[in-house]
Amino acid sequence: MHSEPLNDRNVSEQSPYYYVDIEEYPTTGWDKFKQVVKRTFRGELFVGLWVVMRELVKFNIHTVKYPLEKLPIGPRYRAVHKLLRLWESGYERCIGCGLCEKICISDCIRMDTKIDENSRKEVTEYSINLGRCIFCGYCAEVCPELAIVHGQRYENGSEQRSHFVIKDDMLTPLDFLTSGQQTEYPGFGSINPNESVTKTPLAY
Amino acid sequence: MDMAFIIETIVKIVVILLVFSALAGLGTYFERKVLAFMQRRLGPMHVGPFGLLQVAADGIKLFTKEDIIPQNVVKPIFKIAPVITAATAFMASAAIPFWPQFTAFGYTVHPIVADVNIGILYVLGVMAIGLYGPLLGGMASANKFSLISAARSAAVFISYEVISGLSLLAPLMMVGSLSLVDINNYQAGGIGNWIVWSQPVAFILFWIAAFAETGRTPFHLVANDHEIIDGFGTEYSGMRWGLFFIGEYANMFFISFVIAIIFLGGFGDGTIAGAFQLLLKVAFFFFFFLWTRAAWPDVRPDQLMWLCWKVLMPIAVINVVITGLVMMF
Numbered sequence: 001m002h003s004e005p006l007n008d009r010n011v012s013e014q015s016p017y018y019y020v021d022i023e024e025y026p027t028t029g030w031d032k033f034k035q036v037v038k039r040t041f042r043g044e045l046f047v048g049l050w051v052v053m054r055e056l057v058k059f060n061i062h063t064v065k066y067p068l069e070k071l072p073i074g075p076r077y078r079a080v081h082k083l084l085r086l087w088e089s090g091y092e093r094c095i096g097c098g099l100c101e102k103i104c105i106s107d108c109i110r111m112d113t114k115i116d117e118n119s120r121k122e123v124t125e126y127s128i129n130l131g132r133c134i135f136c137g138y139c140a141e142v143c144p145e146l147a148i149v150h151g152q153r154y155e156n157g158s159e160q161r162s163h164f165v166i167k168d169d170m171l172t173p174l175d176f177l178t179s180g181q182q183t184e185y186p187g188f189g190s191i192n193p194n195e196s197v198t199k200t201p202l203a204y
Numbered sequence: 205m206d207m208a209f210i211i212e213t214i215v216k217i218v219v220i221l222l223v224f225s226a227l228a229g230l231g232t233y234f235e236r237k238v239l240a241f242m243q244r245r246l247g248p249m250h251v252g253p254f255g256l257l258q259v260a261a262d263g264i265k266l267f268t269k270e271d272i273i274p275q276n277v278v279k280p281i282f283k284i285a286p287v288i289t290a291a292t293a294f295m296a297s298a299a300i301p302f303w304p305q306f307t308a309f310g311y312t313v314h315p316i317v318a319d320v321n322i323g324i325l326y327v328l329g330v331m332a333i334g335l336y337g338p339l340l341g342g343m344a345s346a347n348k349f350s351l352i353s354a355a356r357s358a359a360v361f362i363s364y365e366v367i368s369g370l371s372l373l374a375p376l377m378m379v380g381s382l383s384l385v386d387i388n389n390y391q392a393g394g395i396g397n398w399i400v401w402s403q404p405v406a407f408i409l410f411w412i413a414a415f416a417e418t419g420r421t422p423f424h425l426v427a428n429d430h431e432i433i434d435g436f437g438t439e440y441s442g443m444r445w446g447l448f449f450i451g452e453y454a455n456m457f458f459i460s461f462v463i464a465i466i467f468l469g470g471f472g473d474g475t476i477a478g479a480f481q482l483l484l485k486v487a488f489f490f491f492f493f494l495w496t497r498a499a500w501p502d503v504r505p506d507q508l509m510w511l512c513w514k515v516l517m518p519i520a521v522i523n524v525v526i527t528g529l530v531m532m533f
Contacts, residue, residue, distance in 0.1 A: 045499075045500060048499035048500055049495060049496070049499045049500075051499065052242040052243075052495065052498040052499045053242070053495070055241070055242050055243070055244055056238070056241045056242045059241065060244060061241075061244055061245065061246055062244045062245070063244075063245050063246040065246075065249070
């Protein structure tokens with residue numbers, strides 16, 4: 001059904017909206033008695049019994065046996081963060097601009113940078129305090145290099161939350177990259193892995 | 205009173221205790237499964253095949269859990285209350301014939317602990333004493349929700365004793381005996397002789413009262429989870445809470461036996477087929493307790509009292525009067 005007819009919320013002949021039929025409350029004793037008799041013998045209790053018995057017989061179980069079966073999650077599901085690498089060179093995408101650190105509303109991202117020998121900024125430490133992170137996704141949204149993104153890993157059972165979010169855990173390992181296991185999210189704003197994403201040159 | 209009789213009685217008591225304690229555990233399994241299937245869930249699945257060993261896991265948990273006595277409770281009463289519930293439930297079963305008499309190794313066994321001539325009166329009376337479990341447990345708990353539950357249970361149990369008593373009066377007038385064995389033999393002629401055909405109103409009334417006296421769902425307000433936590437069981441833990449539980453499920457089984465024996469012919473003429481029919485009837489009534497729990501909402505306490513005193517009791521009295529008139533003329 002299209003939503004157009006539902007936009008007109010005035011009750012009329014054409015609109016699908018209608019007033020719910022609510023009977024007047026009984027006032028006299030005789031009317032109350034009639035209501036009781038009607039409700040007693042209308043058999044609504046048996047309707048309830050029939051409905052649950054139908055479900056028992058149909059055996060249409062909706063349970064997802066979670067550790068064995070998993071529901072699909074959206075491509076931009078906001079689970080634990082990942083740091084990605086450049087496809088062509090394997091170099092880290094993160095340029096250490098610090099925008100994610102600035103925009104983080106729960107102030108949980110911390111990074112250390114230094115200037116390396118090529119006078120290129122290098123990220124030495126990058127960590128996210130998952131005890132405070134609210135998974136708002138601002139860091140991934142603000143990142144100009146698509147370096148920090150949210151991953152699909154929502155099973156975070158561990159002895160410490162910090163186990164997931166020091167730089168070595170988040171950064172795609174090099175062998176993952178070469179075997180093509182680094183994934184990009186599809187849709188608006190994503191990159192095409194076939195077009196090479198190159199390292200930003202030092203001088204224009 | 206010879207030694208053989210005493211030994212036989214003790215053996216019967218032990219068998220009944222063991223069988224119905226185990227059935228109470230299995231009853232929770234079936235309840236969880238039936239409710240789950242009716243709500244499109246799977247229920248317990250992981251402990252054992254199809255979750256069957258969940259019963260054992262729950263039992264181990266209940267037995268080994270710490271028995272907490274809270275600080276401000278009235279300790280002796282708090283400790284004795286669950287025992288009252290479980291004990292009265294099992295005491296009530298003494299006058300219920302679970303199986304027709306049979307002969308094993310040349311020895312005739314009567315599968316009833318005490319064939320007293322006031323059987324049904326004894327059963328109803330002892331079940332009525334079961335009221336003291338929730339009542340004392342709730343009042344001793346030093347918890348306002350338990351106290352509400354205690355007040356409700358007193359109101360419900362006492363009110364519905366009237367219904368169950370009055371509704372049973374009409375069939376008992378027809379049978380002329382209070383012994384459940386006599387009531388069963390009265391209907392031994394087959395399905396046409398069942399009392400449910402001559403006393404359908406009494407059957408419905410007693411069935412409704414059975415729901416109130418076991419505290420099952422349409423009348424579950426003595427321990428309504430969403431209003432008063434677990435009612436009288438709120439402060440209990442471990443096996444004391446488990447005794448309340450066993451008492452409730454044993455009561456469900458025993459009241460199912462009573463309904464089946466009084467109104468639906470019991471074990472009939474006493475053949476093996478009749479005995480299995482009795483088990484089928486009991487299974488149906490037990491299943492119906494679970495079925496209504498999935499299907500029906502709870503009523504409010506004032507609605508429950510209204511139903512008892514303004515609707516069911518007049519109907520029960522009229523039923524008794526009409527039965528008397530029909531028998532007289």
